[in-house]
Amino acid sequence: MPADPPLLAVRDLCVSFPARGRMVPIVEHVSLDLHAGEIVGLVGESGSGKSVTAMALMGLIDSPGVRVTGSALFRGRELVGMPQRQLRRLRGRDIAMIFQDPMTAFTPVYTIGWQIDEQIRAHEKLSRHAARARTVKLLADMGVPDPAHMAQRYPHQLSGGLRQRAMIAMALSCSPALLIADEPTTALDVTVQAQILELLRRLRGTHGASILLITHDMGVVAQTCARTLVLYSGRMAETGPTEAVFDRPGHPYTAALLDAIPPLYGPRPDRLPAIDGIPPQPADRPAGCAFAPRCGHAHETCLPAPPPPVPIGPGQQAACVLPAEGTPLPPRGPMTECTA
Amino acid sequence: MTLTPLLELRDLRKTYRLPRGRVLRAVDGLSLRVLPGETLGLVGESGCGKSTLGRCMLRLADPSSGQILFEGRDITTLPERRLRALRPLMQMVFQDSSAALNPRRRIGDLLAEPLRVHPAPDGRRRPASVIAARLSELMDLVGLPVQALERYPHEFSGGQRQRINIARALALTPRLVVADEPVSALDVSVQAQIVNLFADLRRELGLTYVFIAHDLAVVRQISSRVAVMYLGAIVELGETDGVLHHPAHPYTAALTAAVPRAVVGHPHAPVLRGDAPSPTAPRTGCRFHARCPQAQARCAQEEPALHTLRPGHAVACHFPLPPGP
Numbered sequence: 001m002p003a004d005p006p007l008l009a010v011r012d013l014c015v016s017f018p019a020r021g022r023m024v025p026i027v028e029h030v031s032l033d034l035h036a037g038e039i040v041g042l043v044g045e046s047g048s049g050k051s052v053t054a055m056a057l058m059g060l061i062d063s064p065g066v067r068v069t070g071s072a073l074f075r076g077r078e079l080v081g082m083p084q085r086q087l088r089r090l091r092g093r094d095i096a097m098i099f100q101d102p103m104t105a106f107t108p109v110y111t112i113g114w115q116i117d118e119q120i121r122a123h124e125k126l127s128r129h130a131a132r133a134r135t136v137k138l139l140a141d142m143g144v145p146d147p148a149h150m151a152q153r154y155p156h157q158l159s160g161g162l163r164q165r166a167m168i169a170m171a172l173s174c175s176p177a178l179l180i181a182d183e184p185t186t187a188l189d190v191t192v193q194a195q196i197l198e199l200l201r202r203l204r205g206t207h208g209a210s211i212l213l214i215t216h217d218m219g220v221v222a223q224t225c226a227r228t229l230v231l232y233s234g235r236m237a238e239t240g241p242t243e244a245v246f247d248r249p250g251h252p253y254t255a256a257l258l259d260a261i262p263p264l265y266g267p268r269p270d271r272l273p274a275i276d277g278i279p280p281q282p283a284d285r286p287a288g289c290a291f292a293p294r295c296g297h298a299h300e301t302c303l304p305a306p307p308p309p310v311p312i313g314p315g316q317q318a319a320c321v322l323p324a325e326g327t328p329l330p331p332r333g334p335m336t337e338c339t340a
Numbered sequence: 341m342t343l344t345p346l347l348e349l350r351d352l353r354k355t356y357r358l359p360r361g362r363v364l365r366a367v368d369g370l371s372l373r374v375l376p377g378e379t380l381g382l383v384g385e386s387g388c389g390k391s392t393l394g395r396c397m398l399r400l401a402d403p404s405s406g407q408i409l410f411e412g413r414d415i416t417t418l419p420e421r422r423l424r425a426l427r428p429l430m431q432m433v434f435q436d437s438s439a440a441l442n443p444r445r446r447i448g449d450l451l452a453e454p455l456r457v458h459p460a461p462d463g464r465r466r467p468a469s470v471i472a473a474r475l476s477e478l479m480d481l482v483g484l485p486v487q488a489l490e491r492y493p494h495e496f497s498g499g500q501r502q503r504i505n506i507a508r509a510l511a512l513t514p515r516l517v518v519a520d521e522p523v524s525a526l527d528v529s530v531q532a533q534i535v536n537l538f539a540d541l542r543r544e545l546g547l548t549y550v551f552i553a554h555d556l557a558v559v560r561q562i563s564s565r566v567a568v569m570y571l572g573a574i575v576e577l578g579e580t581d582g583v584l585h586h587p588a589h590p591y592t593a594a595l596t597a598a599v600p601r602a603v604v605g606h607p608h609a610p611v612l613r614g615d616a617p618s619p620t621a622p623r624t625g626c627r628f629h630a631r632c633p634q635a636q637a638r639c640a641q642e643e644p645a646l647h648t649l650r651p652g653h654a655v656a657c658h659f660p661l662p663p664g665p
Binding site for chain 2: 045160162189191194220264273274276
């Protein structure tokens with residue numbers, strides 16, 4: 001673990017939205033550290049609060065009555081409660097974001113190049129000509145073929161993979177220290193997804209970018225992220241080095257989620273170990289552990305209050321009562337799935 | 341194998357005419373047999389024509405040429421009225437579980453509709469009591485409470501809605517179910533429930549599935565055979581683990597290698613360059629040669645036919661990969 005202070009330190013981040021006359025907690029007490037040059041995965045199923053966490057960090061939630069509490073220090077500056085004017089200077093230049101659907105992130109009426117030029121010139125004093133030169137260089141860096149020509153194209157004229165590369169180029173145009181990538185490969189085919197994941201891994205070296213990668217795909221996390229944070233129903237279930245989380249999960253949800261993935265290699269199970277039921281709605285979250293109603297290990301100590309995260313290994317924490325009760329989960333073991 | 345295929349496609353083509361004289365060949369001369377009781381997985385990336393093929397199989401889209409045989413009978417040009425008698429035997433489950441259900445009608449109503457529209461096997465209309473009994477049977481089959489019949493689609497989660505869609509597809513006891521990406525929109529934990537449900541129903545009801553999906557691991561879990569599609573044609577076909585673990589076509593090899601495995605420290609696979617070419621572009625030779633790492637001069641000129649490589653494994657490649665260890 002690097003000794004210098006983290007680039008981004010999030011502590012007890014909570015986001016609640018007003019609904020039917022009361023505040024409904026969507027994200028509860030999320031904490032994470034992201035160090036320079038690191039890729040950290042934020043995983044969870046739909047509705048687990050991973051996108052809301054990212055949007056809160058970027059100050060992009062502006063629905064009336066929303067309450068964001070806790071702390072998010074970026075290079076020592078507090079992001080929670082920062083005025084929009086200051087945030088606007090930070091966003092795009094120091095912190096950039098890429099989304100699942102590049103088609104909605106670009107406006108359809110201007111060329112790709114025009115939009116990346118504009119982003120550069122919004123933050124730096126550069127001539128039109130110099131901005132375009134950097135745009136073309138960026139597109140080339142992202143593996144876009146014939147970048148000068150591609151810059152003159154409109155978003156709809158590019159394939160999904162090329163659009164995603166163009167969006168990453170735009171996000172990196174001002175060399176941000178932090179890149180938040182929200183499901184960047186979910187809409188892509190698997191061969192194109194492999195290209196984009198390779199690009200993200202490479203960016204760490206070439207552009208020194210730290211990446212917070214939001215995804216629902218445990219495979220993407222395993223292939224990309226040094227550390228992982230697993231969210232369940234708006235709360236942290238588990239966090240730790242990716243290898244530890246996958247091989248020795250401390251939270252039954254993490255273990256069940258990994259078990260539910262059908263294996264591509266190795267013996268084919270007769271039935272998949274599915275998790276019964278569905279995650280609770282935020283307004284109906286149980287008082288205790290949110291996973292307890294679906295958990296095979298649930299018992300009475302899980303019910304009174306959400307279990308706090310407890311250390312279970314080097315850099316690994318699980319919000320579960322089992323380790324403290326002396327009955328931790330057995331390790332899944334490295335590579336439960338063997339290569340043919 | 342002398343078994344009559346439940347469904348047979350012979351040199352099937354589906355082309356769409358686009359503005360400016362362009363032609364999109366969504367299904368491009370494809371032959372395939374689906375045997376009774378098997379689950380045939382149909383995999384490929386977006387735009388490869390797998391959904392169009394699925395629709396053509398059930399005559400939800402009319403092929404441009406070629407033949408479709410259902411239980412040995414040519415249904416390619418069967419008029420809609422006579423086709424209707426066969427519809428109960430062939431059903432479809434779609435990806436978007438909410439788009440497939442009318443939001444303004446109760447589940448019971450939605451499930452009863454096929455039972456009201458189609459006469460019973462004896463040619464008579466089903467009495468209400470028979471329909472009601474069948475509805476609770478269906479709920480039981482897909483693991484939903486009978487009370488669900490009184491509720492509306494929006495009151496259910498995505499996984500539950502997909503159970504409802506499956507129940508509707510099964511209402512008329514079909515022999516063939518074509519499922520087009522039925523679990524792609526679901527979270528992993530729920531996806532596993534629905535994959536298990538498909539497997540249970542096949543065992544209980546002796547169904548035959550064509551299971552269309554882009555997720556190779558899901559397809560492996562459910563399928564007995566796999567067909568890999570690329571640009572409107574099958575490039576590899578065979579027993580599931582034979583195809584996925586010992587791919588003979590370079591495209592299949594690239595596809596399986598690109599799957600991000602949930603295993604930390606797994607070496608990153610060599611990445612396939614570029615995107616699939618547009619299905620409207622004119623082509624010569626092998627449809628994969630432009631992206632193929634193994635392509636040779638012959639591949640650019642001569643289109644390889646799907647041929648048997650070893651028993652139960654066919655490939656459309658001039659230079660198939662050797663079987664692995």
